[in-house]
Amino acid sequence: NAGVTQTPKFRVLKTGQSMTLLCAQDMNHEYMYWYRQDPGMGLRLIHYSVGEGTTAKGEVPDGYNVSRLKKQNFLLGLESAAPSQTSVYFCASTRTSQETQYFGPGTRLLVL
Amino acid sequence: AQSVTQLDSHVSVSEGTPVLLRCNYSSSYSPSLFWYVQHPNKGLQLLLKYTSAATLVKGINGFEAEFKKSETSFHLTKPSAHMSDAAEYFCVVTRLSLLGAQKLVFGQGTRLTINP
Numbered sequence: 001n002a003g004v005t006q007t008p009k010f011r012v013l014k015t016g017q018s019m020t021l022l023c024a025q026d027m028n029h030e031y032m033y034w035y036r037q038d039p040g041m042g043l044r045l046i047h048y049s050v051g052e053g054t055t056a057k058g059e060v061p062d063g064y065n066v067s068r069l070k071k072q073n074f075l076l077g078l079e080s081a082a083p084s085q086t087s088v089y090f091c092a093s094t095r096t097s098q099e100t101q102y103f104g105p106g107t108r109l110l111v112l
Numbered sequence: 113a114q115s116v117t118q119l120d121s122h123v124s125v126s127e128g129t130p131v132l133l134r135c136n137y138s139s140s141y142s143p144s145l146f147w148y149v150q151h152p153n154k155g156l157q158l159l160l161k162y163t164s165a166a167t168l169v170k171g172i173n174g175f176e177a178e179f180k181k182s183e184t185s186f187h188l189t190k191p192s193a194h195m196s197d198a199a200e201y202f203c204v205v206t207r208l209s210l211l212g213a214q215k216l217v218f219g220q221g222t223r224l225t226i227n228p
Contacts, residue, residue, distance in 0.1 A: 040121070042219055042220050043202070043218045054211070056211055058215065090155065104155060105154070
């Protein structure tokens, strides 16, 4: 049981490039979340999903897209990366809406 | 709207002395509140959570927090600091989304430094 895993761990992009971050969970959780963490700001919710095929916007969705084609995977896409998207990205999942969220180890992204 | 304010961005204590990390919350309904800890270059770990049962909540590693509705506070304490407690601590309140998901709203974080 690996819990929540994130791929890649670290990535450097040039402005305008695209990439996809993968979050995977093996706990059969229904809900999945993507957050970004910036210095002095805590974590902010980007997008979330309440089940396979259903996603919704969080607090800071601009510049990101997501997909949940399989229950165990939640993908975060950057179509055209900008330096403002330099951040640490965390994924989380939970079985029900009331349970504690389990966090992945994070992906550090640097956009030059 | 639900929000949290961590009153100190940085707290420094000596090893063996008490720790107090302060958090005030704002919520239009009875909230769920959490404290998470993040060690350097690590993910987030749940310390404890309050979900309207006992107002004094005990967590891992000797930490506890008291929910005080009259003061809208949820301060985190530990009687005796250990060097391994040095980390960033986040106070978190929940917000329900239209789709029923539990959205976490994070405070800005408090960096705890332990002096030998």
